[in-house]
Amino acid sequence: MMELYDDERIDNLLADASIKIIQSPSVFSFSLDAVLLANFTNVPVKRGAILDLCTGNGAIPLLLSKRTNATITGVEIQERIVGMARRNVAMNDLTCQINLIHGDLKEMGAVLGHSGFDVVTCNPPYFRTPSAREQNHNDYLTIARHEVLCTLEDVVQACKLHAKPGGKVAMVHRPGRLVDIITLFRKYRLEPKRLRFVYPRDGKEANMLLIEAARDGKADLKILPPLYIYQADGSYSKEAEEIIYG
Protein backbone atom coordinates (compact mmCIF):
# COMPACT_ATOMS: atom_id res chain seq x y z
CA MET A 1 0.00 0.00 0.00
CA MET A 2 1.09 3.57 -0.71
CA GLU A 3 1.85 5.73 2.33
CA LEU A 4 -0.29 8.89 2.36
CA TYR A 5 -0.13 11.92 4.67
CA ASP A 6 -3.42 13.13 6.13
CA ASP A 7 -3.69 16.05 3.68
CA GLU A 8 -2.99 13.89 0.61
CA ARG A 9 -5.24 11.99 -1.72
CA ILE A 10 -4.86 9.87 -4.85
CA ASP A 11 -6.45 11.26 -8.01
CA ASN A 12 -6.50 10.28 -11.68
CA LEU A 13 -3.92 12.30 -13.62
CA LEU A 14 -5.59 11.46 -16.91
CA ALA A 15 -9.33 11.00 -16.85
CA ASP A 16 -8.91 7.49 -18.33
CA ALA A 17 -7.38 6.48 -14.95
CA SER A 18 -4.25 5.07 -16.63
CA ILE A 19 -2.04 7.23 -14.38
CA LYS A 20 -2.71 7.86 -10.69
CA ILE A 21 -1.24 10.80 -8.82
CA ILE A 22 -0.86 11.72 -5.16
CA GLN A 23 -1.60 15.34 -4.48
CA SER A 24 -2.63 17.69 -1.73
CA PRO A 25 -4.67 20.89 -1.96
CA SER A 26 -2.51 22.46 0.78
CA VAL A 27 0.87 21.34 -0.60
CA PHE A 28 0.78 20.79 -4.35
CA SER A 29 -1.77 19.79 -6.95
CA PHE A 30 -1.10 19.40 -10.66
CA SER A 31 -2.96 21.79 -12.91
CA LEU A 32 -4.35 21.87 -16.41
CA ASP A 33 -1.22 23.83 -17.31
CA ALA A 34 0.98 20.77 -16.74
CA VAL A 35 -1.36 18.58 -18.78
CA LEU A 36 -1.31 21.06 -21.67
CA LEU A 37 2.48 21.43 -21.58
CA ALA A 38 3.00 17.66 -21.61
CA ASN A 39 0.66 17.41 -24.58
CA PHE A 40 2.28 20.33 -26.45
CA THR A 41 5.88 19.14 -26.08
CA ASN A 42 7.47 17.22 -28.94
CA VAL A 43 9.36 14.24 -27.49
CA PRO A 44 11.62 11.61 -29.03
CA VAL A 45 9.66 8.35 -29.02
CA LYS A 46 12.18 5.53 -28.72
CA ARG A 47 15.16 6.86 -26.79
CA GLY A 48 16.73 10.06 -25.50
CA ALA A 49 16.76 12.09 -22.32
CA ILE A 50 14.16 14.55 -21.07
CA LEU A 51 14.53 16.97 -18.16
CA ASP A 52 11.56 18.51 -16.34
CA LEU A 53 12.43 21.49 -14.16
CA CYS A 54 10.06 22.62 -11.36
CA THR A 55 8.51 19.18 -11.63
CA GLY A 56 6.26 19.47 -8.56
CA ASN A 57 4.55 16.17 -7.85
CA GLY A 58 5.82 14.78 -11.16
CA ALA A 59 2.76 15.28 -13.34
CA ILE A 60 4.73 16.15 -16.49
CA PRO A 61 7.17 13.18 -16.27
CA LEU A 62 4.22 10.87 -15.59
CA LEU A 63 2.30 12.19 -18.59
CA LEU A 64 5.31 12.15 -20.93
CA SER A 65 6.03 8.52 -19.97
CA LYS A 66 2.89 7.56 -21.91
CA ARG A 67 4.42 8.92 -25.13
CA THR A 68 8.12 8.07 -24.96
CA ASN A 69 10.68 5.52 -23.85
CA ALA A 70 13.23 8.27 -23.19
CA THR A 71 14.54 8.57 -19.64
CA ILE A 72 12.92 11.44 -17.76
CA THR A 73 14.58 13.39 -14.96
CA GLY A 74 12.52 15.69 -12.74
CA VAL A 75 14.00 18.41 -10.52
CA GLU A 76 12.06 19.88 -7.60
CA ILE A 77 13.34 22.18 -4.87
CA GLN A 78 10.74 21.40 -2.19
CA GLU A 79 11.55 18.22 -0.26
CA ARG A 80 7.99 17.43 0.77
CA ILE A 81 6.85 17.74 -2.86
CA VAL A 82 9.68 15.70 -4.37
CA GLY A 83 8.63 13.03 -1.87
CA MET A 84 5.15 13.07 -3.40
CA ALA A 85 6.68 12.85 -6.89
CA ARG A 86 8.80 9.82 -5.88
CA ARG A 87 5.79 8.01 -4.47
CA ASN A 88 3.89 8.85 -7.66
CA VAL A 89 6.61 7.30 -9.81
CA ALA A 90 6.66 4.18 -7.63
CA MET A 91 2.87 3.88 -7.56
CA ASN A 92 2.78 3.96 -11.39
CA ASP A 93 5.70 1.47 -11.74
CA LEU A 94 7.87 4.00 -13.54
CA THR A 95 11.04 3.91 -11.41
CA CYS A 96 13.02 2.53 -14.37
CA GLN A 97 12.09 5.49 -16.57
CA ILE A 98 11.68 8.48 -14.24
CA ASN A 99 14.33 9.76 -11.85
CA LEU A 100 13.58 12.55 -9.35
CA ILE A 101 16.20 14.93 -7.97
CA HIS A 102 15.63 17.08 -4.91
CA GLY A 103 17.53 20.28 -5.55
CA ASP A 104 17.76 23.83 -6.83
CA LEU A 105 17.61 24.22 -10.62
CA LYS A 106 20.31 26.89 -10.33
CA GLU A 107 22.73 24.21 -9.08
CA MET A 108 21.97 21.39 -11.49
CA GLY A 109 25.03 22.04 -13.68
CA ALA A 110 27.16 20.27 -11.05
CA VAL A 111 24.69 17.39 -10.76
CA LEU A 112 23.59 16.82 -14.34
CA GLY A 113 26.43 18.36 -16.36
CA HIS A 114 25.83 20.58 -19.39
CA SER A 115 23.90 20.03 -22.62
CA GLY A 116 22.72 16.54 -21.71
CA PHE A 117 19.05 16.60 -22.69
CA ASP A 118 17.13 16.36 -25.93
CA VAL A 119 14.16 18.13 -24.38
CA VAL A 120 13.82 20.37 -21.33
CA THR A 121 10.31 21.15 -20.07
CA CYS A 122 9.26 23.58 -17.36
CA ASN A 123 6.04 24.78 -15.75
CA PRO A 124 7.68 27.50 -13.64
CA PRO A 125 6.30 29.82 -10.95
CA TYR A 126 4.22 32.39 -12.83
CA PHE A 127 4.24 35.39 -10.55
CA ARG A 128 6.96 37.84 -9.64
CA THR A 129 8.11 37.71 -6.02
CA PRO A 130 5.14 38.86 -3.96
CA SER A 131 5.21 41.61 -1.40
CA ALA A 132 4.99 40.43 2.22
CA ARG A 133 1.31 41.39 2.32
CA GLU A 134 0.41 39.51 -0.84
CA GLN A 135 2.28 36.35 0.08
CA ASN A 136 0.37 33.17 0.30
CA HIS A 137 0.84 32.10 3.89
CA ASN A 138 1.24 28.52 2.82
CA ASP A 139 4.92 28.31 1.92
CA TYR A 140 4.57 25.24 -0.29
CA LEU A 141 2.14 26.99 -2.61
CA THR A 142 3.96 30.35 -2.48
CA ILE A 143 7.19 28.72 -3.64
CA ALA A 144 5.43 26.80 -6.40
CA ARG A 145 3.57 29.87 -7.70
CA HIS A 146 5.85 32.85 -7.07
CA GLU A 147 9.42 33.61 -8.10
CA VAL A 148 10.62 33.30 -4.52
CA LEU A 149 13.41 30.76 -5.04
CA CYS A 150 14.02 31.23 -8.76
CA THR A 151 13.35 33.98 -11.27
CA LEU A 152 12.22 33.51 -14.87
CA GLU A 153 15.79 34.27 -15.92
CA ASP A 154 17.12 31.48 -13.63
CA VAL A 155 14.69 29.08 -15.28
CA VAL A 156 15.59 30.10 -18.83
CA GLN A 157 19.30 29.94 -18.05
CA ALA A 158 18.90 26.41 -16.64
CA CYS A 159 16.89 25.35 -19.72
CA LYS A 160 19.68 26.57 -21.96
CA LEU A 161 22.40 24.94 -19.84
CA HIS A 162 20.82 21.50 -19.98
CA ALA A 163 19.48 21.41 -23.56
CA LYS A 164 21.74 19.90 -26.19
CA PRO A 165 22.63 22.19 -29.13
CA GLY A 166 19.55 21.90 -31.32
CA GLY A 167 17.62 20.45 -28.36
CA LYS A 168 14.13 21.67 -27.51
CA VAL A 169 12.91 23.74 -24.56
CA ALA A 170 9.17 23.84 -23.86
CA MET A 171 7.44 26.03 -21.29
CA VAL A 172 3.96 26.99 -20.17
CA HIS A 173 3.41 30.50 -18.81
CA ARG A 174 1.06 33.47 -18.67
CA PRO A 175 0.60 35.76 -21.71
CA GLY A 176 1.52 38.79 -19.60
CA ARG A 177 5.09 37.45 -19.45
CA LEU A 178 5.47 36.76 -23.19
CA VAL A 179 7.74 39.75 -23.73
CA ASP A 180 9.99 38.71 -20.83
CA ILE A 181 10.07 35.11 -22.07
CA ILE A 182 10.96 36.03 -25.63
CA THR A 183 13.67 38.51 -24.67
CA LEU A 184 15.22 36.03 -22.21
CA PHE A 185 15.00 33.16 -24.71
CA ARG A 186 16.87 35.28 -27.27
CA LYS A 187 19.40 36.30 -24.64
CA TYR A 188 20.20 32.64 -23.95
CA ARG A 189 20.06 31.62 -27.62
CA LEU A 190 16.87 29.64 -27.27
CA GLU A 191 15.07 30.48 -30.52
CA PRO A 192 11.26 30.27 -30.30
CA LYS A 193 9.88 27.90 -32.93
CA ARG A 194 6.27 27.15 -31.92
CA LEU A 195 3.95 29.36 -29.92
CA ARG A 196 0.40 28.48 -29.01
CA PHE A 197 -2.07 30.54 -27.04
CA VAL A 198 -4.72 28.98 -24.83
CA TYR A 199 -8.07 30.77 -24.57
CA PRO A 200 -10.68 29.92 -21.95
CA ARG A 201 -13.33 30.21 -24.67
CA ASP A 202 -14.18 31.98 -27.93
CA GLY A 203 -14.05 35.79 -27.70
CA LYS A 204 -11.88 35.91 -24.54
CA GLU A 205 -8.25 36.97 -24.16
CA ALA A 206 -5.66 34.20 -23.90
CA ASN A 207 -4.86 33.12 -20.33
CA MET A 208 -1.99 30.74 -21.02
CA LEU A 209 0.80 30.29 -23.56
CA LEU A 210 2.80 27.28 -24.66
CA ILE A 211 6.19 27.95 -26.23
CA GLU A 212 8.84 25.68 -27.70
CA ALA A 213 12.31 26.88 -28.62
CA ALA A 214 15.40 25.26 -30.13
CA ARG A 215 18.78 25.89 -28.55
CA ASP A 216 20.94 27.74 -31.11
CA GLY A 217 18.11 27.42 -33.65
CA LYS A 218 17.52 29.83 -36.49
CA ALA A 219 14.65 32.34 -36.40
CA ASP A 220 11.46 30.74 -37.73
CA LEU A 221 8.46 31.08 -35.43
CA LYS A 222 5.07 29.52 -36.10
CA ILE A 223 1.94 30.68 -34.28
CA LEU A 224 -0.21 27.59 -33.95
CA PRO A 225 -4.00 27.61 -34.07
CA PRO A 226 -5.60 28.76 -30.81
CA LEU A 227 -6.50 26.16 -28.20
CA TYR A 228 -9.90 26.78 -26.63
CA ILE A 229 -10.62 25.03 -23.33
CA TYR A 230 -14.38 25.48 -23.07
CA GLN A 231 -17.26 25.73 -25.47
CA ALA A 232 -19.99 28.36 -25.10
CA ASP A 233 -22.11 25.93 -23.03
CA GLY A 234 -19.32 25.47 -20.46
CA SER A 235 -18.35 21.95 -21.51
CA TYR A 236 -14.81 21.14 -22.66
CA SER A 237 -13.96 21.78 -26.30
CA LYS A 238 -13.34 18.67 -28.38
CA GLU A 239 -9.58 19.27 -28.37
CA ALA A 240 -9.37 19.96 -24.62
CA GLU A 241 -11.39 16.81 -23.98
CA GLU A 242 -9.00 14.74 -26.07
CA ILE A 243 -6.02 16.14 -24.18
CA ILE A 244 -7.53 15.70 -20.72
CA TYR A 245 -9.15 12.31 -21.29
CA GLY A 246 -6.00 10.94 -22.92
Added chain:
Amino acid sequence: MMELYDDERIDNLLADASIKIIQSPSVFSFSLDAVLLANFTNVPVKRGAILDLCTGNGAIPLLLSKRTNATITGVEIQERIVGMARRNVAMNDLTCQINLIHGDLKEMGAVLGHSGFDVVTCNPPYFRTPSAREQNHNDYLTIARHEVLCTLEDVVQACKLHAKPGGKVAMVHRPGRLVDIITLFRKYRLEPKRLRFVYPRDGKEANMLLIEAARDGKADLKILPPLYIYQADGSYSKEAEEIIYG
Protein backbone atom coordinates in the same frame (compact mmCIF):
# COMPACT_ATOMS: atom_id res chain seq x y z
CA MET B 1 -11.28 65.26 -62.76
CA MET B 2 -8.49 63.29 -61.10
CA GLU B 3 -5.37 62.72 -63.19
CA LEU B 4 -4.58 59.02 -63.58
CA TYR B 5 -1.54 57.31 -65.09
CA ASP B 6 -2.20 54.48 -67.53
CA ASP B 7 -1.39 51.78 -64.99
CA GLU B 8 -3.62 53.27 -62.27
CA ARG B 9 -7.24 52.76 -61.38
CA ILE B 10 -9.66 54.02 -58.75
CA ASP B 11 -11.00 51.42 -56.31
CA ASN B 12 -13.14 51.47 -53.21
CA LEU B 13 -10.96 51.40 -50.09
CA LEU B 14 -13.87 50.34 -47.93
CA ALA B 15 -16.51 48.20 -49.57
CA ASP B 16 -19.19 50.76 -48.62
CA ALA B 17 -17.56 53.10 -51.20
CA SER B 18 -17.20 55.91 -48.65
CA ILE B 19 -13.47 56.19 -49.46
CA LYS B 20 -12.00 55.92 -52.94
CA ILE B 21 -8.36 55.09 -53.56
CA ILE B 22 -6.05 55.29 -56.56
CA GLN B 23 -3.82 52.30 -56.91
CA SER B 24 -1.78 50.36 -59.41
CA PRO B 25 -1.01 46.66 -59.52
CA SER B 26 2.47 47.40 -60.86
CA VAL B 27 3.31 50.24 -58.44
CA PHE B 28 1.38 49.95 -55.17
CA SER B 29 -1.93 48.53 -54.03
CA PHE B 30 -3.26 48.64 -50.49
CA SER B 31 -3.71 45.26 -48.83
CA LEU B 32 -5.93 43.69 -46.22
CA ASP B 33 -3.01 44.20 -43.83
CA ALA B 34 -3.45 47.99 -43.96
CA VAL B 35 -7.21 47.67 -43.41
CA LEU B 36 -6.67 45.43 -40.38
CA LEU B 37 -4.01 47.69 -38.88
CA ALA B 38 -6.22 50.77 -39.25
CA ASN B 39 -9.04 48.88 -37.55
CA PHE B 40 -6.82 47.53 -34.75
CA THR B 41 -5.20 50.86 -33.83
CA ASN B 42 -6.63 52.84 -30.91
CA VAL B 43 -6.86 56.49 -31.93
CA PRO B 44 -7.81 59.65 -30.05
CA VAL B 45 -11.22 60.72 -31.37
CA LYS B 46 -11.41 64.50 -31.09
CA ARG B 47 -7.88 65.84 -31.42
CA GLY B 48 -4.25 64.78 -31.43
CA ALA B 49 -1.59 63.88 -33.96
CA ILE B 50 -1.07 60.57 -35.74
CA LEU B 51 1.94 59.54 -37.83
CA ASP B 52 1.83 56.76 -40.41
CA LEU B 53 5.25 55.54 -41.55
CA CYS B 54 5.64 53.61 -44.83
CA THR B 55 2.25 55.04 -45.77
CA GLY B 56 2.27 53.84 -49.40
CA ASN B 57 -0.73 55.23 -51.26
CA GLY B 58 -2.19 56.51 -47.99
CA ALA B 59 -4.65 53.74 -47.16
CA ILE B 60 -4.10 53.89 -43.40
CA PRO B 61 -4.46 57.70 -43.09
CA LEU B 62 -7.59 57.54 -45.26
CA LEU B 63 -9.11 54.78 -43.12
CA LEU B 64 -8.17 56.44 -39.81
CA SER B 65 -9.77 59.71 -40.96
CA LYS B 66 -13.15 57.97 -40.63
CA ARG B 67 -12.58 57.49 -36.90
CA THR B 68 -10.75 60.58 -35.70
CA ASN B 69 -10.41 64.34 -36.07
CA ALA B 70 -6.70 64.14 -35.20
CA THR B 71 -4.27 65.40 -37.82
CA ILE B 72 -2.61 62.56 -39.71
CA THR B 73 0.86 62.72 -41.26
CA GLY B 74 1.99 60.05 -43.72
CA VAL B 75 5.62 59.45 -44.68
CA GLU B 76 6.56 57.58 -47.86
CA ILE B 77 10.00 57.22 -49.43
CA GLN B 78 8.90 56.49 -53.02
CA GLU B 79 8.06 59.69 -54.94
CA ARG B 80 5.70 58.05 -57.43
CA ILE B 81 3.76 56.45 -54.56
CA VAL B 82 3.58 59.57 -52.39
CA GLY B 83 2.11 61.22 -55.50
CA MET B 84 -0.66 58.63 -55.51
CA ALA B 85 -1.24 59.22 -51.79
CA ARG B 86 -1.53 63.00 -52.32
CA ARG B 87 -4.07 62.56 -55.09
CA ASN B 88 -5.98 60.13 -52.85
CA VAL B 89 -6.16 62.71 -50.08
CA ALA B 90 -7.35 65.37 -52.51
CA MET B 91 -9.90 63.07 -54.14
CA ASN B 92 -11.43 62.31 -50.73
CA ASP B 93 -11.41 65.99 -49.63
CA LEU B 94 -9.07 65.30 -46.73
CA THR B 95 -6.30 67.84 -47.39
CA CYS B 96 -7.16 69.66 -44.15
CA GLN B 97 -6.63 66.52 -42.07
CA ILE B 98 -3.95 64.47 -43.86
CA ASN B 99 -0.48 65.71 -44.75
CA LEU B 100 1.92 63.62 -46.83
CA ILE B 101 5.70 63.86 -46.64
CA HIS B 102 8.00 62.45 -49.29
CA GLY B 103 11.09 61.28 -47.45
CA ASP B 104 13.08 58.63 -45.61
CA LEU B 105 11.73 57.61 -42.21
CA LYS B 106 15.34 57.52 -40.93
CA GLU B 107 15.56 61.29 -41.53
CA MET B 108 12.23 62.43 -40.11
CA GLY B 109 13.72 63.62 -36.80
CA ALA B 110 14.92 66.77 -38.60
CA VAL B 111 11.56 67.27 -40.32
CA LEU B 112 9.04 66.32 -37.61
CA GLY B 113 11.05 66.78 -34.40
CA HIS B 114 10.95 64.27 -31.57
CA SER B 115 8.07 62.81 -29.54
CA GLY B 116 5.38 64.73 -31.38
CA PHE B 117 2.71 62.06 -31.98
CA ASP B 118 0.04 60.41 -29.87
CA VAL B 119 -0.01 57.40 -32.18
CA VAL B 120 2.49 56.07 -34.71
CA THR B 121 1.32 53.37 -37.14
CA CYS B 122 3.36 51.36 -39.61
CA ASN B 123 2.78 48.61 -42.17
CA PRO B 124 6.48 48.10 -42.96
CA PRO B 125 8.25 45.95 -45.56
CA TYR B 126 7.89 42.37 -44.31
CA PHE B 127 10.82 40.60 -45.86
CA ARG B 128 14.52 40.78 -45.19
CA THR B 129 16.61 42.25 -47.99
CA PRO B 130 16.31 39.77 -50.84
CA SER B 131 19.21 38.24 -52.69
CA ALA B 132 19.71 39.53 -56.24
CA ARG B 133 18.08 36.40 -57.64
CA GLU B 134 14.99 36.66 -55.43
CA GLN B 135 14.46 40.35 -56.04
CA ASN B 136 11.21 41.41 -57.52
CA HIS B 137 12.20 43.08 -60.76
CA ASN B 138 9.66 45.81 -60.21
CA ASP B 139 11.48 48.26 -57.98
CA TYR B 140 8.34 49.90 -56.59
CA LEU B 141 7.07 46.62 -55.20
CA THR B 142 10.50 45.44 -54.05
CA ILE B 143 10.99 48.57 -51.97
CA ALA B 144 7.50 48.32 -50.48
CA ARG B 145 7.85 44.64 -49.57
CA HIS B 146 11.53 44.10 -48.76
CA GLU B 147 13.86 45.74 -46.28
CA VAL B 148 15.85 47.36 -49.06
CA LEU B 149 15.71 50.98 -47.89
CA CYS B 150 14.91 50.43 -44.20
CA THR B 151 15.32 47.55 -41.76
CA LEU B 152 12.86 46.55 -39.06
CA GLU B 153 15.19 48.19 -36.55
CA ASP B 154 15.09 51.49 -38.52
CA VAL B 155 11.29 51.35 -38.40
CA VAL B 156 11.11 50.60 -34.67
CA GLN B 157 13.64 53.33 -33.91
CA ALA B 158 11.60 55.86 -35.91
CA CYS B 159 8.39 54.78 -34.13
CA LYS B 160 10.06 55.37 -30.78
CA LEU B 161 11.54 58.73 -31.85
CA HIS B 162 8.19 60.14 -32.92
CA ALA B 163 5.86 58.72 -30.26
CA LYS B 164 5.19 60.87 -27.21
CA PRO B 165 6.11 59.31 -23.86
CA GLY B 166 3.09 57.09 -23.18
CA GLY B 167 2.11 57.36 -26.85
CA LYS B 168 1.09 54.29 -28.82
CA VAL B 169 2.88 52.48 -31.63
CA ALA B 170 0.88 50.03 -33.76
CA MET B 171 2.30 47.72 -36.40
CA VAL B 172 1.20 44.87 -38.66
CA HIS B 173 3.74 42.19 -39.55
CA ARG B 174 4.30 38.49 -40.13
CA PRO B 175 4.32 36.00 -37.22
CA GLY B 176 7.78 34.76 -38.25
CA ARG B 177 9.17 38.15 -37.16
CA LEU B 178 7.47 38.28 -33.75
CA VAL B 179 10.67 37.53 -31.85
CA ASP B 180 12.54 40.27 -33.73
CA ILE B 181 9.70 42.73 -33.19
CA ILE B 182 9.44 42.07 -29.46
CA THR B 183 13.17 42.24 -28.83
CA LEU B 184 13.48 45.48 -30.84
CA PHE B 185 10.43 47.01 -29.13
CA ARG B 186 11.99 46.28 -25.73
CA LYS B 187 15.33 47.66 -26.91
CA TYR B 188 13.64 50.95 -27.80
CA ARG B 189 11.40 51.01 -24.73
CA LEU B 190 8.21 50.37 -26.65
CA GLU B 191 6.34 48.02 -24.31
CA PRO B 192 3.91 45.67 -26.08
CA LYS B 193 0.39 46.02 -24.64
CA ARG B 194 -1.96 44.34 -27.12
CA LEU B 195 -1.14 41.53 -29.52
CA ARG B 196 -3.58 39.94 -31.91
CA PHE B 197 -2.96 37.12 -34.35
CA VAL B 198 -4.79 36.87 -37.64
CA TYR B 199 -5.58 33.38 -38.93
CA PRO B 200 -6.73 32.70 -42.49
CA ARG B 201 -9.30 30.26 -41.06
CA ASP B 202 -9.95 27.85 -38.18
CA GLY B 203 -7.24 25.23 -37.71
CA LYS B 204 -4.53 27.11 -39.65
CA GLU B 205 -1.39 28.82 -38.35
CA ALA B 206 -1.50 32.61 -38.01
CA ASN B 207 -0.29 34.51 -41.08
CA MET B 208 -0.36 38.05 -39.69
CA LEU B 209 0.07 39.81 -36.36
CA LEU B 210 -1.13 43.14 -35.04
CA ILE B 211 0.81 44.65 -32.16
CA GLU B 212 0.36 47.82 -30.12
CA ALA B 213 2.98 49.12 -27.71
CA ALA B 214 3.22 52.08 -25.37
CA ARG B 215 6.40 54.16 -25.32
CA ASP B 216 7.97 53.83 -21.86
CA GLY B 217 4.96 51.75 -20.76
CA LYS B 218 5.04 49.13 -18.05
CA ALA B 219 4.96 45.41 -18.87
CA ASP B 220 1.35 44.24 -19.23
CA LEU B 221 0.62 42.37 -22.44
CA LYS B 222 -2.81 41.13 -23.46
CA ILE B 223 -3.27 38.49 -26.17
CA LEU B 224 -6.54 39.37 -27.85
CA PRO B 225 -8.97 36.80 -29.26
CA PRO B 226 -7.88 35.45 -32.66
CA LEU B 227 -9.14 37.16 -35.79
CA TYR B 228 -10.22 34.70 -38.48
CA ILE B 229 -10.52 36.05 -42.01
CA TYR B 230 -12.48 33.26 -43.70
CA GLN B 231 -15.08 30.74 -42.66
CA ALA B 232 -14.89 27.09 -43.67
CA ASP B 233 -17.01 27.78 -46.78
CA GLY B 234 -14.52 30.41 -48.03
CA SER B 235 -16.70 33.44 -47.27
CA TYR B 236 -15.49 36.19 -44.94
CA SER B 237 -15.98 35.69 -41.21
CA LYS B 238 -18.50 38.00 -39.58
CA GLU B 239 -15.73 40.07 -37.98
CA ALA B 240 -13.64 40.35 -41.17
CA GLU B 241 -16.76 41.39 -43.07
CA GLU B 242 -17.49 44.14 -40.54
CA ILE B 243 -13.91 45.43 -40.82
CA ILE B 244 -13.77 45.33 -44.62
CA TYR B 245 -17.29 46.61 -45.28
CA GLY B 246 -16.90 49.45 -42.80
